[in-house]
Amino acid sequence: xxxxxxxxxxxxxxxxxNLTVYCNSSSVxxxxxxxxxxPGEGPVLLVTVxxxxxxxxxxxxxxxxxxxxxxxxxxxxxAQPGDTGLYLCAALTTDSWGKLQFGAGTxxxxxx
Amino acid sequence: xxxxxxxxxxxVAKRGQDVALRCxxxxxxxxxxxxxxxxxxxxxxxxxxxxxxxxxxSGLPSDRFFAERPEGSVSTLKIQRTQQEDSAVYLCASSxxxxxxxxxxxxxxxxxxxxxxxx
Numbered sequence: 001x002x003x004x005x006x007x008x009x010x011x012x013x014x015x016x017x018n019l020t021v022y023c024n025s026s027s028v029x030x031x032x033x034x035x036x037x038x039p040g041e042g043p044v045l046l047v048t049v050x051x052x053x054x055x056x057x058x059x060x061x062x063x064x065x066x067x068x069x070x071x072x073x074x075x076x077x078x079a080q081p082g083d084t085g086l087y088l089c090a091a092l093t094t095d096s097w098g099k100l101q102f103g104a105g106t107x108x109x110x111x112x
Numbered sequence: 113x114x115x116x117x118x119x120x121x122x123x124v125a126k127r128g129q130d131v132a133l134r135c136x137x138x139x140x141x142x143x144x145x146x147x148x149x150x151x152x153x154x155x156x157x158x159x160x161x162x163x164x165x166x167x168x169x170s171g172l173p174s175d176r177f178f179a180e181r182p183e184g185s186v187s188t189l190k191i192q193r194t195q196q197e198d199s200a201v202y203l204c205a206s207s208x209x210x211x212x213x214x215x216x217x218x219x220x221x222x223x224x225x226x227x228x229x230x231x
Contacts, residue, residue, distance in 0.1 A: 042222025042224050042225055088154050101157070102154030102155045105154050
């Protein structure tokens with residue numbers, strides 16, 4: 001059972017377009033992470049957010065953690081083919097010290 | 113090594129066979145995790161080690177799954193009497209410290225995974 005709901009499941013866009021993917025839950029989290037996974041590889045950490053309302057920017061990627069620490073979004077500006085991958089959100093629940101709960105992921109395809 | 117190394121990268125097993133998957137974490141990393149990723153899904157937690165101690169094995173799906181890390185470094189995930197539903201990618205991850213892993217500068221580093229196909 002996925003504690004984190006990610007939407008959309010699949011997103012195909014043209015190079016230069018913007019996109020937003022969402023990660024939602026009914027639970028409160030002490031922190032939330034976003035990963036990108038490419039075929040045949042393990043997930044690679046992009047960012048960790050820990051404070052409600054927090055916004056972090058990583059070049060063309062903007063991550064936001066909801067005020068209530070139950071949801072998050074990832075916005076990509078002017079997407080490039082290199083942004084193609086499976087975007088996963090993962091959360092550390094307040095009563096867990098090491099166990100990450102992952103969403104099912106959003107598959108993003110950026111075509112030239 | 114520079115990263116988390118997993119072997120074999122691909123394993124095909126006949127139903128009923130036993131398999132062993134190996135994980136070489138980053139040298140000096142205290143924490144080690146095993147995750148199972150089915151096709152089209154996110155990784156699901158299996159088990160956690162702090163050095164040689166297995167502190168959480170709540171995610172292991174059945175008693176056919178067994179993991180060990182006897183010297184606090186290399187870990188092995190063993191699956192006995194494999195079933196078709198065991199087909200998945202098995203990911204290993206390690207981090208430098210225990211507790212507070214997801215605050216500060218500590219990062220969970222994943223290996224590329226072992227893809228198991230059970231026929």
